[in-house]
Amino acid sequence: MNQSQATPRAWSLMRHAATAATAVLAAFAAHAQTLTVGVQGLPDNLDTGFSSFAALNLAVQTMDPLVLRDDAGNTLPGLAESWKAMDALTWRFKLRSGVKFHDGRPFTAEDVKFTLDYILAPNSTYGTKGRISQIASTTVIDSLTVELKTKAPFPTLINGLSDIPIEPKHYVTAVGRAGMIKQPMGTGPFKFVRWVPADRYELAANPDYWRGAPKVKQLILRQIPEASTRAASLIAGETQIIEEVPIDLLPQLEKSKGVKIESVESTVGLILTFDTRKPPFNDVRVRRALNLAVNKKLILDQMLRGNGTLLQGQILTSNTFGYNPNVKAFSYDPKQAKALLAEAGHASGFATSITTRSGKYLSDVEISNAISGMLQDVGVKAGVNVVEQGVYSKMAKAMDMGPMHLVGWYSLGDADFAAVWFTQASGRSFWKNEEFEKLFEAARSTVDEAARLKAYHRMMEIMYAEVPAIFLYGLPSIYGVSTRLKNFSPPSDKLLRLHRAELAAK
Amino acid sequence: MIRHILSRLLTVPITLLLVALVAFVILRLTGDPVEIYLDINATEEQRQLLTAKLHLDEPVLVQFGLFLGEVLRGDFGESLQFGGPAMPVVLERLGATLQLVAAALTLAVVLGVIGGIVAALRKDRFADFAISGLAVAGQSMPSFWLGILLIQLFALHLKWLPTSGTGGLEHLVLPTVTLATFLLPNFILITRTAVLETINELYVTTARAKGAGEAVVVLRHVLPNAINPVLSFLGLQTGRLMGGSIITEAIFAWPGVGSLMVKSIFQRDVPIVIAAIFVVAVAIVIANLIVDLLQSAVDPRIRLD
Numbered sequence: 001m002n003q004s005q006a007t008p009r010a011w012s013l014m015r016h017a018a019t020a021a022t023a024v025l026a027a028f029a030a031h032a033q034t035l036t037v038g039v040q041g042l043p044d045n046l047d048t049g050f051s052s053f054a055a056l057n058l059a060v061q062t063m064d065p066l067v068l069r070d071d072a073g074n075t076l077p078g079l080a081e082s083w084k085a086m087d088a089l090t091w092r093f094k095l096r097s098g099v100k101f102h103d104g105r106p107f108t109a110e111d112v113k114f115t116l117d118y119i120l121a122p123n124s125t126y127g128t129k130g131r132i133s134q135i136a137s138t139t140v141i142d143s144l145t146v147e148l149k150t151k152a153p154f155p156t157l158i159n160g161l162s163d164i165p166i167e168p169k170h171y172v173t174a175v176g177r178a179g180m181i182k183q184p185m186g187t188g189p190f191k192f193v194r195w196v197p198a199d200r201y202e203l204a205a206n207p208d209y210w211r212g213a214p215k216v217k218q219l220i221l222r223q224i225p226e227a228s229t230r231a232a233s234l235i236a237g238e239t240q241i242i243e244e245v246p247i248d249l250l251p252q253l254e255k256s257k258g259v260k261i262e263s264v265e266s267t268v269g270l271i272l273t274f275d276t277r278k279p280p281f282n283d284v285r286v287r288r289a290l291n292l293a294v295n296k297k298l299i300l301d302q303m304l305r306g307n308g309t310l311l312q313g314q315i316l317t318s319n320t321f322g323y324n325p326n327v328k329a330f331s332y333d334p335k336q337a338k339a340l341l342a343e344a345g346h347a348s349g350f351a352t353s354i355t356t357r358s359g360k361y362l363s364d365v366e367i368s369n370a371i372s373g374m375l376q377d378v379g380v381k382a383g384v385n386v387v388e389q390g391v392y393s394k395m396a397k398a399m400d401m402g403p404m405h406l407v408g409w410y411s412l413g414d415a416d417f418a419a420v421w422f423t424q425a426s427g428r429s430f431w432k433n434e435e436f437e438k439l440f441e442a443a444r445s446t447v448d449e450a451a452r453l454k455a456y457h458r459m460m461e462i463m464y465a466e467v468p469a470i471f472l473y474g475l476p477s478i479y480g481v482s483t484r485l486k487n488f489s490p491p492s493d494k495l496l497r498l499h500r501a502e503l504a505a506k
Numbered sequence: 507m508i509r510h511i512l513s514r515l516l517t518v519p520i521t522l523l524l525v526a527l528v529a530f531v532i533l534r535l536t537g538d539p540v541e542i543y544l545d546i547n548a549t550e551e552q553r554q555l556l557t558a559k560l561h562l563d564e565p566v567l568v569q570f571g572l573f574l575g576e577v578l579r580g581d582f583g584e585s586l587q588f589g590g591p592a593m594p595v596v597l598e599r600l601g602a603t604l605q606l607v608a609a610a611l612t613l614a615v616v617l618g619v620i621g622g623i624v625a626a627l628r629k630d631r632f633a634d635f636a637i638s639g640l641a642v643a644g645q646s647m648p649s650f651w652l653g654i655l656l657i658q659l660f661a662l663h664l665k666w667l668p669t670s671g672t673g674g675l676e677h678l679v680l681p682t683v684t685l686a687t688f689l690l691p692n693f694i695l696i697t698r699t700a701v702l703e704t705i706n707e708l709y710v711t712t713a714r715a716k717g718a719g720e721a722v723v724v725l726r727h728v729l730p731n732a733i734n735p736v737l738s739f740l741g742l743q744t745g746r747l748m749g750g751s752i753i754t755e756a757i758f759a760w761p762g763v764g765s766l767m768v769k770s771i772f773q774r775d776v777p778i779v780i781a782a783i784f785v786v787a788v789a790i791v792i793a794n795l796i797v798d799l800l801q802s803a804v805d806p807r808i809r810l811d
Contacts, residue, residue, distance in 0.1 A: 224671070
């Protein structure tokens with residue numbers, strides 16, 4: 001009797017021990033649980049509508065938009081399963097069923113209406129409001145269907161919605177806006193845990209995430225503003241991903257063990273814009289000459305170490321809707337440049353200047369200096385005027401940027417967002433072209449994709465002929481990552497997507 | 507004594523007012539917070555709302571008056587970046603900076619005084635050359651460069667310490683050393699000079715003649731008489747140390763007031779900048795008061811009224 005009782009107890013003990021051992025082994029051997037990202041800056045405020053991209057990068061960890069983007073920049077269904085244009089002004093969105101917020105409450109059409117109404121309220125200063133400002137009204141059709149009316153045909157609506165994370169109505173109503181900012185909550189891959197201002201943002205995996213539970217248990221975003229410290233933290237294994245790697249640190253990272261560089265073409269087109277209102281740049285021959293005088297390939301190879309792409313005689317990067325594959329980059333031809341300058345009456349060259357910020361874009365000052373050197377070879381003496389951001393924005397507002405200024409325009413995947421800066425409506429364009437303006441308006445007022453594409457292709461041709469700027473590079477986004485990291489690809493829009501990322505054990 | 511403290515405190519508001527005026531005017535004249543803060547796609551209404559909220563449509567001096575009125579009522583205004591009152595944000599960060607500054611100051615004073623005494627006692631001998639040489643080298647080394655070198659050595663090669671960030675005491679070591687090196691050379695050289703001046707005084711010779719041991723001579727007779735220049739220097743350097751902490755905080759991702767201030771200046775976030783200036787200015791004034799009191803305690807010839 002005694003014996004027969006003892007045996008099952010021992011058996012069960014053994015079984016428990018085995019289970020525990022397996023669990024411990026699994027925890028140690030299979031995967032590391034915490035993924036730490038070294039970011040350049042964390043926002044100072046967890047308000048979803050806070051204006052910087054860094055804030056959006058945090059928001060999309062805890063919240064999903066209706067439309068998702070992938071790392072390459074393509075849109076795909078998010079909280080909306082599908083959508084359809086009913087007519088030129090009406091869009092209907094079918095929402096995903098069975099999606100739950102972090103507190104277990106279901107996501108419904110009410111949450112979409114609540115979020116959009118909040119953002120579009122007249123007194124709202126929501127950061128990405130401009131991306132969807134053409135929405136006139138949001139109507140709940142049933143619990144999983146929403147209808148949006150737009151003020152005018154709004155072809156960039158779908159792209160714009162991918163920057164609008166959806167907030168939980170019941171939660172925000174209960175805890176107030178301040179409560180939501182203090183403790184953000186949504187349907188996203190990670191749950192908010194803790195935020196230490198200027199130091200770290202801690203998140204835990206959402207096991208019920210509708211796209212599958214994240215592979216890591218914990219995600220930490222650490223603010224490390226100094227780039228060389230960021231690189232050191234990656235080499236030391238304190239972080240597994242670092243963003244914004246400057247070019248001069250690439251050699252050190254490439255040499256380090258357990259670290260690799262991942263770079264991707266962003267949608268930022270870096271250009272040197274002419275003030276076409278004043279001589280000498282009111283003459284198209286001079287503008288073309290300067291485009292021919294810059295050896296862009298050499299700068300790309302030397303200063304960007306081959307990261308990024310050459311812009312093909314247009315402001316759009318090749319991953320953008322509207323990119324014209326038939327327009328090609330200006331060749332490097334100083335002889336022809338000199339001839340053109342002579343034809344325009346500048347045989348002995350002239351003095352001018354380049355305005356740039358420092359550290360705004362990858363190697364911005366170095367690139368400006370290199371261009372200045374190359375222009376010298378065709379007789380153009382261009383001084384480089386480095387200004388601080390505050391001064392730059394004042395100059396921009398006053399439309400007084402000097403003869404040439406270095407600027408990068410985001411297209412976010414759609415020509416509309418980049419081309420707008422060459423229209424009079426933007427208040428930023430020195431260059432003026434009737435046909436360009438008309439095409440821009442036409443492309444923005446139809447939801448017919450083929451017609452839009454045709455308009456943008458023609459607009460890129462016009463810019464190539466009129467050269468309002470020296471077209472330089474599609475800037476890369478450069479990340480340093482640990483070789484232990486699997487299923488990570490660098491995002492072209494700088495929004496980290498980490499729900500599939502896996503970290504192998506050391 | 508009390509009168510001295512009161513008169514010192516009375517100059518504080520005037521200093522603060524001048525500092526605030528200069529900071530405010532410079533920040534307003536060199537950049538438009540609306541342009542910096544709002545997204546490039548922001549609508550015209552968004553711009554107008556923010557302009558009105560910040561009174562940017564008024565002349566700069568009127569803006570300053572409005573701002574000052576609020577400050578007098580204890581309200582430093584709402585920070586643009588943080589979307590809340592400015593002062594609590596600054597105070598929240600103050601702890602990290604004080605921790606760093608206090609650790610660095612202690613290290614610099616202790617090592618500086620010891621190094622200075624040793625160098626003076628061994629004047630023109632190897633120890634003096636070594637210490638004074640290191641001091642000069644340290645003084646000419648930019649904090650920025652030193653910080654990065656320390657990270658390379660101690661975090662990457664030896665793997666003894668973390669590269670950056672906060673956490674345990676081990677996170678404090680590298681930033682403290684970097685910041686202390688910024689001040690240490692001055693402390694060494696000033697202590698050395700002060701000790702050299704004292705060491706030939708008659709009372710030191712007398713003490714020696716009476717047969718006092720070297721330790722007693724140095725600690726009882728030389729140091730108290732040599733320490734005053736070091737103390738005045740300490741008071742003067744608090745401000746410099748706060749400045750130095752800006753760079754150190756940036757290198758080591760230390761979440762203190764320094765990094766907050768730099769970022770806020772770039773964002774033209776006037777309420778934060780001015781709240782931070784107030785806090786730093788008050789800290790400097792308090793530090794100098796303490797130094798005054800210490801000096802009069804060490805040297806009875808110094809009377810504070």
